[in-house]
Amino acid sequence: MESSPLLKHIDDEEEGNGDDQEALKEHPPLKEFKEGGWPLFVRESKKIWRVAGPITLNGFFSYALNSSIQIFAGHLSAVELSAVSTAFLVTTNFPTVVLIGLGSALDTLCGQAFGAGQVERLAVYMQLSLIILFLSALLMSPVYIFATPILRLLGQDKEIAVLAGKFSVRILPQLFAMAMTFPVQKYLQAQSKVSLLTCITFGGLLLHVGLLGMFVYVFDWGLNGAAAAYNLSSWAVSIAQLVYIIVWHNFAWTKFSLSSTLNEVWSFLKLSLASAMMFCMDGWNMMVMMVITGLLNNPAIAVGSLSICMNINIWINMLFFGINAASCVRVSNELGSGNAKAAKYSIFVIGLTSLAIAFPCLVTILVTRDYFPVLFASSEELQRAVADMAHLLMASVVLSSIQPIIIGASVGGGWQGIVAYINFLCYYILGIPLQFIMGFLLHWNAKGTWGGMLCGLLLQKLIVSAIVWKTNWKDEAIKASKRMQLWVEQKDTIDSQI
Template sequence: MDESGTLEDKLLGRESKDVNKDLKLRVWNESKKLWRIASPAIITRITTYGILVATQSFMGHIGETELASYAVIQIFLVRFANGIVFGMSSALETLCGQAFGAKQYHMMGIYLQRSWIVVLCSSAILLPVFIFTSPLLRLIGQEEELSEVAGKISIWFIPILYYFVFSMTMQKFLQAQLKNIIIGWLSSASFVIHLILSWLFVYKLSLGIPGAMGAMIISTWTMVIGEFVYIFGGWCPESWTGFSMSAFTDIWPVAKLSLSSGVMICLELWYNAVLVLFAGYMKNATIAISAFSICLNISTWQLMICIGFLSAASVRVANELGRGDAEAAKFSIIVNLSTTVSLGVVFSVLFLVFNHVIAYAFTSSTEVAKAVSSLASLLSLAALLNSIQPVLSGVAVGAGYQTVVAYVNLGCYYLAGIPIGLLLGYVAKLEAMGIWIGMLCGIALQTLVLLWITWRTDWNAQVERASQRLNKWLLAPSEEKTSHASSDDRLV
């Protein structure tokens, strides 16, 4: 009896070890896939956003008014435009990711061209906002000097708008096929070029605002040109077969998915921008806006890392749904969340430890630095929330249920977060801290709702939906080539 029991225990122990070993191997393999996508995406996000933040740093050393004006443009207007472009281009993560998983490689280039058409048309609608920034800011009651300087800066951002259009869509296209390492190299080179040019134009040549913004335009478009060369130069032979008239077919379904993605992302990015705008109505508006925007920039730096895992989540979920493997999609989500939460804890501690010195990277004002330091505990909490929310948004993009998340964002941010922030900021007299608390309440509520939705999702049904979507828009390779040949004949 004892020997039998011992033998049984040994067998169960061996089986348990095998299961644990198999689980560790699965986690290791999935982690490698995630980091393969996330690492270049993180580098890209950090350096791309770093260009905007570095420019803000140079603006801060030009003057406090320039810093506050740039902060209004970057966090309000640029986030407004970037939200639309980034959101609408996120439709490519769904389409190209699922097409790659289903091995419909030839459709990826067509989806890219369709996205260009949709996003370029949307961007053209935004131009008047950049042109008439000064009167718009005056209309909503912003300070005269701040509105005037902000209007000058906004004109310089028009080339940046079109940089967003082409760079973001090409990034989605490349990362869906696991070729985004080139984007990491290009964005890193762009960031280095930007620092050199900014130092030269602002400090050495004393060109002020034109110098800082000119450096940004040159460095960002260097990256776009590099992406064009990589795609058109033959490094994507299966997914890019040239321009095709097929890009002008099925535009409306792509537009609808792009709009859903755009609304989902915009509601999220505009949330912070609206709160910064409300900070502009406080008594000491320049200090409030500067401190709030610095905290937001620091938080966004950390968020850029987690957005890299947003990209990884969307690609991995889309790939597995395209392949028809629901279990692999769910396992990927679990591994991704575990990784980002661990990183969030690390950043949370760092923000608490270095809260007294980080503000001086953006300003020389002791008063602004003290205001930033007072928000350190909230900045630490934001780091934890930022480690969860982007991954869940990436899951939504990969699965293609952006519309549902758009409603979640609307309710959590605009019906809960903003009212709480206004009550605490103005009624409770907590000012910038009250607005920041309101922002975190909205993010926390959204995170809880998205966790519940992800937990309750029928992933087998999502596999079926992905299959239906891909089959509906599929063009046979021969059909696509015929369309391409016909367009070549017409051009000749």
């Protein structure tokens, strides 16, 4: 039996020809699925999970780095645990969101460059990202250095603020390790070469736990030892990744002219800032909700129940973390290679995959809603409050399952600026007022603040999903091709001048 034109296109793409692309450009995703059938869906899924699987594990291991410090600190004293947790909230979450946002410009540019066959362009983009992220880390250093007065200004307990400030200063080197880690990860991620990244991060986690045990318990260095272990393990991961791309991927620092560098920096910086705003609008939304919840009556129960639900939500979101990354890679690769409908079909498969992941999570929450709170709290009042918010946790999981579609389309296509404005409108103009109305005026307490935030999330998902649905993907592929063609013309001009 002869294979369908769509299946032939996938075969050609994997073999490197890609000559027969018209078949994939003439059908909407549902018809593509009907024509290509299960084999086409499986092949696209394999491409997605080739990236998503290792990146998901990498996310779990990276999150465990921070969690392990809090576990060790919790065995020192309650005050030191609070200090470490507070330090991470101020000195790690805030800069990490900014660096992830700035670095996500590489998802767009490196992914499209790799799809267009301009592999040497990836090195240029990675170098520019390293420069921008290192400068950004330097500019954000005062947040670490002045953590104590910042925390005191926010009303934090003096003893906790002082300890958190000292710990923050000591983990400042880790900020610059992150600035190196993100560009290298994006460089490899755009090429779907992420398996060894997971091994390196896992090795860093083992090293981190070993150093924590030695510094905290054997040498009795307390939080100073925890900070030293965090810095050493973070830099070990960053250096190992850099050595990996230099030795095994023949990475070389690319030379380019001053005029082309300035043009590239300006274009790259605009996309990086747009990406940072998109991610910051999203990441800070959760922090604002926690602050508002802390103003409610009986804040211990309100914040405690919300924190438990958010903790579960974060772990579930880790399942979508790899899908988000794979979505960026697949969409940007296909747009860069000019395969508009292939990018659209990839989003279709990613959407189905996300919903398939969300379904068992929803069932688990529904079945265990009266039992899982016991794992996190001994207070019966707090347990009842958490169980009473299970339906909101389920709604949050459903909205999270839509996120890979939005991230893949916006980052893969380079729409970060548009989505940043939409995030600001939905989260801060609509969501925050609704949190006050539902939490305070309607007296729904923590359910009200979370419900208000979810309303903003829902509107954001609806607007961006409508944009994705209406997008002319052929035009997006043309834009990506023009961007890559401009690089070729600049390179030819520079080569002729040498």
